[in-house]
Amino acid sequence: MHDYDAFSFDSKAEMLEKSAHYWNPDKTRFWSDSGIDLVIDRREGYLLWDMDGRRLIDVHLNGGTYNLGHRNPEVVAAVKKAMDRFDVGNHHFPSLGRTALAEALVESAPAGLTKVAYASGGGEAIDIALKSARHAMQKRKIVSIVKAYHGHTGLAVATGDDRFAKLFLADRPEEFPQVPFNDLDAMEQALRGRDVAAVIMETIPATYGFPLPDPGYLEAVKALCERYDALYIADEVQTGLMRTGELWGITKHGIEPDILVSGKGLSGGIYPIAAVLLSERAGAWLHEDGFGHISTFGGAELGCVAALTTLEITQRPEVRSMVHYIADRVGTGLREVQAQYPDWFVGIRQNGVVLGLEFAHPEGAKYVMRQLYELGVWAIFSTLDPRVLQYKPGILMTPDLVEELLDRTALAIGRAAADPALSRRRAS
Amino acid sequence: MSDQPQTVTAPGAAGHLLERARWAARAYASYSASDVERIVRAVADVAHAHAEKYAEWAVRETGFGVVEHKVRKNQACSRGIVDAYAGDDFVTPRVRIDDKIVEVPRPAGVVLALTPSTNPVATVFFKVILALLTRNAVVVSPHPMAKECCHDAARLLARAAVEAGAPDGIVQSIAEPTIPLVEALMGDARTNVILATGGTGVVRAAYSSGNPAIGVGPGNVPVLVDATADVRAAARRIVESKAFDNSVLCTNESVLIAEEAVADQLVREMERAGAAMLSADDAQRLRDSMFPQGRLDVDVVGKDAAWIAQRAGIRVGPRTKVLVAPFDTAVPEEPLTHEKLSPVLGLIRVPDASTGIATARAIIRIAGAGHSAAIHSADPGTVMRYAAEVPVLRVSVNVGNSTGGSGLDTNLAPTMTIGTGFVGRSALGENLQPKHLVNWTRIAYNSDPAEAMPAYAGLSPWPDHHAPVPAYPVPSNDERAPRSHTPAHVDALVDRIGARAGAGGVSAGDAAFREQVRRLVVEELSHLIKG
Numbered sequence: 001m002h003d004y005d006a007f008s009f010d011s012k013a014e015m016l017e018k019s020a021h022y023w024n025p026d027k028t029r030f031w032s033d034s035g036i037d038l039v040i041d042r043r044e045g046y047l048l049w050d051m052d053g054r055r056l057i058d059v060h061l062n063g064g065t066y067n068l069g070h071r072n073p074e075v076v077a078a079v080k081k082a083m084d085r086f087d088v089g090n091h092h093f094p095s096l097g098r099t100a101l102a103e104a105l106v107e108s109a110p111a112g113l114t115k116v117a118y119a120s121g122g123g124e125a126i127d128i129a130l131k132s133a134r135h136a137m138q139k140r141k142i143v144s145i146v147k148a149y150h151g152h153t154g155l156a157v158a159t160g161d162d163r164f165a166k167l168f169l170a171d172r173p174e175e176f177p178q179v180p181f182n183d184l185d186a187m188e189q190a191l192r193g194r195d196v197a198a199v200i201m202e203t204i205p206a207t208y209g210f211p212l213p214d215p216g217y218l219e220a221v222k223a224l225c226e227r228y229d230a231l232y233i234a235d236e237v238q239t240g241l242m243r244t245g246e247l248w249g250i251t252k253h254g255i256e257p258d259i260l261v262s263g264k265g266l267s268g269g270i271y272p273i274a275a276v277l278l279s280e281r282a283g284a285w286l287h288e289d290g291f292g293h294i295s296t297f298g299g300a301e302l303g304c305v306a307a308l309t310t311l312e313i314t315q316r317p318e319v320r321s322m323v324h325y326i327a328d329r330v331g332t333g334l335r336e337v338q339a340q341y342p343d344w345f346v347g348i349r350q351n352g353v354v355l356g357l358e359f360a361h362p363e364g365a366k367y368v369m370r371q372l373y374e375l376g377v378w379a380i381f382s383t384l385d386p387r388v389l390q391y392k393p394g395i396l397m398t399p400d401l402v403e404e405l406l407d408r409t410a411l412a413i414g415r416a417a418a419d420p421a422l423s424r425r426r427a428s
Numbered sequence: 429m430s431d432q433p434q435t436v437t438a439p440g441a442a443g444h445l446l447e448r449a450r451w452a453a454r455a456y457a458s459y460s461a462s463d464v465e466r467i468v469r470a471v472a473d474v475a476h477a478h479a480e481k482y483a484e485w486a487v488r489e490t491g492f493g494v495v496e497h498k499v500r501k502n503q504a505c506s507r508g509i510v511d512a513y514a515g516d517d518f519v520t521p522r523v524r525i526d527d528k529i530v531e532v533p534r535p536a537g538v539v540l541a542l543t544p545s546t547n548p549v550a551t552v553f554f555k556v557i558l559a560l561l562t563r564n565a566v567v568v569s570p571h572p573m574a575k576e577c578c579h580d581a582a583r584l585l586a587r588a589a590v591e592a593g594a595p596d597g598i599v600q601s602i603a604e605p606t607i608p609l610v611e612a613l614m615g616d617a618r619t620n621v622i623l624a625t626g627g628t629g630v631v632r633a634a635y636s637s638g639n640p641a642i643g644v645g646p647g648n649v650p651v652l653v654d655a656t657a658d659v660r661a662a663a664r665r666i667v668e669s670k671a672f673d674n675s676v677l678c679t680n681e682s683v684l685i686a687e688e689a690v691a692d693q694l695v696r697e698m699e700r701a702g703a704a705m706l707s708a709d710d711a712q713r714l715r716d717s718m719f720p721q722g723r724l725d726v727d728v729v730g731k732d733a734a735w736i737a738q739r740a741g742i743r744v745g746p747r748t749k750v751l752v753a754p755f756d757t758a759v760p761e762e763p764l765t766h767e768k769l770s771p772v773l774g775l776i777r778v779p780d781a782s783t784g785i786a787t788a789r790a791i792i793r794i795a796g797a798g799h800s801a802a803i804h805s806a807d808p809g810t811v812m813r814y815a816a817e818v819p820v821l822r823v824s825v826n827v828g829n830s831t832g833g834s835g836l837d838t839n840l841a842p843t844m845t846i847g848t849g850f851v852g853r854s855a856l857g858e859n860l861q862p863k864h865l866v867n868w869t870r871i872a873y874n875s876d877p878a879e880a881m882p883a884y885a886g887l888s889p890w891p892d893h894h895a896p897v898p899a900y901p902v903p904s905n906d907e908r909a910p911r912s913h914t915p916a917h918v919d920a921l922v923d924r925i926g927a928r929a930g931a932g933g934v935s936a937g938d939a940a941f942r943e944q945v946r947r948l949v950v951e952e953l954s955h956l957i958k959g
């Protein structure tokens with residue numbers, strides 16, 4: 001019997017059965033078929049425990065949602081305290097929490113971003129960004145990257161992979177042209193007609209396996225945007241909040257975007273919230289019709305408290321230093337593993353603690369993911385490029401946990417390399 | 429970004445300070461002897477160069493002490509410490525061939541350094557340099573009364589250390605120390621050792637924290653002048669010692685015990701050297717003013733003699749450096765037997781040296797166990813009995829004790845932290861010195877002569893460091909990023925392609941070009957593998 005106060009299950013098997021029955025049959029089956037029988041139960045710091053009690057180090061972090069660890073005690077304490085005074089708030093009125101967080105976000109952001117609009121999740125925030133751009137530029141087209149991922153809401157889904165847009169008949173290729181990543185010629189072609197409202201870019205495309213922008217690529221895209229009068233939208237949902245060793249990944253490129261989107265980790269993993277930072281130009285609608293985007297839960301005040309605490313923690317100079325140490329240690333450790341299996345572990349894409357590990361097989365990351373899972377580490381393959389494993393250590397990881405993680409990772413990569421199923425498929 | 433203002437107030441943030449220190453300590457523990465020497469030298473130089481600035485600042489901020497004396501302490505605790513340990517190496521493994529033992533140093537890790545208000549910046553310098561000499565990270569937690577000068581000084585040293593190649597975060601400090609914050613730091617498992625210098629409360633809290641701690645008890649120094657002493661020299665030394673930094677060193681003399689035969693002469697000589705001998709009435713005024721309700725009023729700590737006299741309503745000459753207050757029973761209810769931390773000296777006369785020793789024991793029974801005592805004497809027998817009978821761990825002879833017990837004017841280890849030993853409720857019985865911050869892993873061979881120990885000389889596990897630690901996280905496709913070792917066959921291929929391309933006018937040595945080729949080759953290979 002597993003008793004969770006508000007509900008209970010007799011067994012993991014019963015829980016999985018009900019999950020498939022009442023919730024999402026395909027997703028439930030997908031993980032069973034993948035050999036990942038994970039039902040996350042207890043969670044603390046960078047550790048998860050399955051319903052069966054198995055301990056896992058979390059380097060998936062839901063794309064950075066648990067950047068500060070699961071149930072970060074400082075965020076939990078701040079939100080608990082806030083609950084004695086605040087709730088979701090009333091989004092129609094000037095709001096204490098929304099205002100305080102907006103000020104903190106603007107102060108933290110690259111120059112030129114002066115206003116904040118709120119959403120309850122990343123996708124909605126992307127929709128706000130795209131709507132803002134269209135309004136400001138009075139143009140419809142949005143250019144995105146092939147294999148980009150910006151969420152699954154109305155407009156965001158159209159900027160991503162076909163698979164998700166077509167499913168719901170939401171693909172609109174004429175309004176949402178896509179160009180290959182790192183291809184400046186294609187980008188220029190797309191912008192040349194001056195009919196594009198904005199280019200939307202993940203600073204490092206996450207779901208595509210974190211391929212790194214070629215040196216100078218993002219800078220050149222920004223220059224093209226300026227030349228052809230389009231806005232530059234930086235999707236920092238996965239690359240923001242110190243994951244690259246700076247608060248916002250885009251600042252490492254010296255780019256001042258017109259719009260910056262943050263989500264996931266901004267919530268502290270505790271209370272959903274996402275935010276869009278807008279330049280005066282991009283946020284013009286906020287002067288014209290402030291009711292232009294309405295979202296009851298967008299910027300819920302408890303979420304604002306979670307986000308303010310998260311921002312404060314993340315901006316501590318100690319934390320920035322720790323991220324650099326973690327990135328250094330993880331990078332060094334992985335390069336040592338790579339030297340052992342150079343023909344199998346063929347690439348390390350790293351910017352801070354944003355990492356994609358490339359394997360020499362079209363589905364290589366799935367094999368490594370399974371071996372890691374057996375060895376007590378949870379990392380997820382990249383949906384849009386399953387050769388690549390997303391590997392996202394938390395920014396507050398302790399030295400001991402980093403070393404333990406590396407030990408387990410070395411073993412898992414070695415075991416995957418020797419996986420007979422893999423060599424059969426490699427040979428075929 | 430060690431030069432950013434740090435506003436650590438919440439215990440959570442304090443935890444991150446320790447976490448960063450832990451990373452730094454971990455990195456620094458692999459530094460070589462020459463790295464350490466370079467870093468320590470740079471830090472000591474910068475500290476030495478700012479000795480005056482921080483002496484002034486400390487006096488201004490705390491109201492304690494004398495600038496010129498604090499300058500001397502700041503110098504002694506910067507370059508002075510480095511010079512004192514110039515021949516010592518806490519980094520290189522030590523080989524004891526005859527014992528068939530090799531000792532490998534293992535630093536403490538994160539040192540939490542609590543620093544006092546009385547010797548604020550000197551103690552910051554001292555503890556930071558001790559930590560750096562032994563490859564530890566240090567977090568300075570200054571006394572709230574001296575937080576600004578200490579925090580600033582610690583940040584200066586932090587910058588100097590990192591500029592000389594030390595790991596980022598190796599020296600940190602707390603801008604706003606509060607009791608809950610300091611308690612959180614002391615109790616945190618990430619603190620490896622606490623160095624507690626300060627009041628008894630702080631020291632007891634350090635020992636109660638559950639973490640290894642080196643805390644030291646208070647002083648209350650008796651000084652015996654026997655009939656064999658060079659009375660003039662003794663008088664001069666005692667007055668100077670009492671005037672030194674207005675007696676804020678815990679090694680300063682508290683009670684003068686004078687053998688009757690030389691007492692009058694001693695008093696005369698002391699007056700000549702700048703002491704004012706108080707009448708019984710004035711001594712009572714001083715008691716009332718300095719010890720309301722029998723407890724020391726901390727307002728007098730580190731003030732000069734004229735200020736203290738005036739506050740007590742006592743007239744003294746303008747050049748008075750020390751107030752000498754006579755009393756005649758060495759019992760706890762006599763306030764003048766207690767520690768004063770100011771240029772006030774109790775004086776008691778005794779008929780002979782034996783009574784003098786017994787009186788010194790009585791003083792230490794009241795306070796100051798395990799700390800220090802001084803004696804001015806030409807008779808080694810008396811000195812020996814004094815040392816054996818008075819329960820202290822250092823007895824300085826024929827020297828002012830402020831700078832004697834602290835090792836500035838004796839050959840004791842120069843220190844700002846005086847171990848009071850078991851008798852003084854401390855784990856440390858010596859003057860705090862670098863060796864107390866490092867353990868040694870001992871490699872021990874079979875003692876059977878048939879089992880030989882191979883040569884270890886020259887083997888050191890620590891490489892030299894030349895780049896910033898940690899490396900800045902440049903993206904891995906940046907040409908400055910470190911590379912993994914590519915397999916030999918890829919390198920060979922790259923060379924061949926490079927050579928051919930070189931013939932066509934492209935420089936084969938061009939790093940960016942080589943990298944591009946390398947990536948193409950690896951990509952090609954992985955396609956082949958995938959089939």
Ligand SMILES: Cc1ncc(COP(=O)(O)O)c(C=O)c1O
Pocket residue numbers: 063121122123124126149150151152202206207235236237238263264
């Ligand atoms: C880069 C990026 N943008 C946007 C989103 C959408 O966020 P959400 O799932 O909160 O709608 C995601 C989610 O994975 C993402 O990775």
